[in-house]
Amino acid sequence: MHNGKCLVAASATTLVLGILGDGDLHGYAIIKRVGELSDGDLRWNEGMLYPLLHRLERLGYLQASWGLSKAGRRRKQYSITEEGRGALAQRQKQWAIVADALRQAWETSRPTTETKPGWA
């Protein structure tokens, strides 16, 4: 990443799968939903999302179909597949593992039980 957004991007797949796991949405709506879920902290743009959506579709995690909004605009609706749900479950497991490791790394602030450097 050139800036500090990599964490966001890294979790993008998991977040998209999680959101679509709750119900179908189209791309633009996913961006809005991410904004909602993060109280505006996560501000994705289309250039970030659409390539991801296309990749997820290519991987078989999502299925797309064209529709029309009541306003008459075309919309590409995405829904999660069984395979996508499997991937989501796997990612949730992975997330838990990493979250736990991070929590420990952050909490411990190990009181230097060993006064000498751990590498001695």
Added chain:
Amino acid sequence: MHNGKCLVAASATTLVLGILGDGDLHGYAIIKRVGELSDGDLRWNEGMLYPLLHRLERLGYLQASWGLSKAGRRRKQYSITEEGRGALAQRQKQWAIVADALRQAWETSRPTTETKPGWA
């Protein structure tokens, strides 16, 4: 990523900074520590870690110095810098935001309050 390890890798920077935030370690020990913290679920290899360590050093987040283990093996000791602590703090904040968004996305399993598709 070619396989499913991207989440691990994506959190690698945060995890390394978090671990070194607790005290200096050398590369190989960081790999072991990651294994400990995850109960063996996260199994990093050197090819993953060393380039990351070098990058983090280049970014000014870590400082390296050569030492010697009691067994007589050379070791490159890494310690976190002030800048690294700043980056860690930022990442902790980012992590909290994403974790919260994910929790919501996973919990809600939105009861389809709106019976019609959200995009109608």
Added chain:
DNA sequence: ATCCTATACATAGAGGTACTAGGTATTGAA
């Protein structure tokens, strides 16, 4: 009428990352 904003899709391309594979060398145990 015209402009602007929001909606809604999309791709190109620079630059960066992730991970495998492979390499070097030492220590100590079987």
Added chain:
DNA sequence: TTCAATACCTAGTACCTCTATGTATAGGAT
């Protein structure tokens, strides 16, 4: 002497991230 563990490293492929940019429509404001 052979093997595993310790301990460092780089090359290079494949892939991802994100900015910039483009297209087009609807609806409100001026």
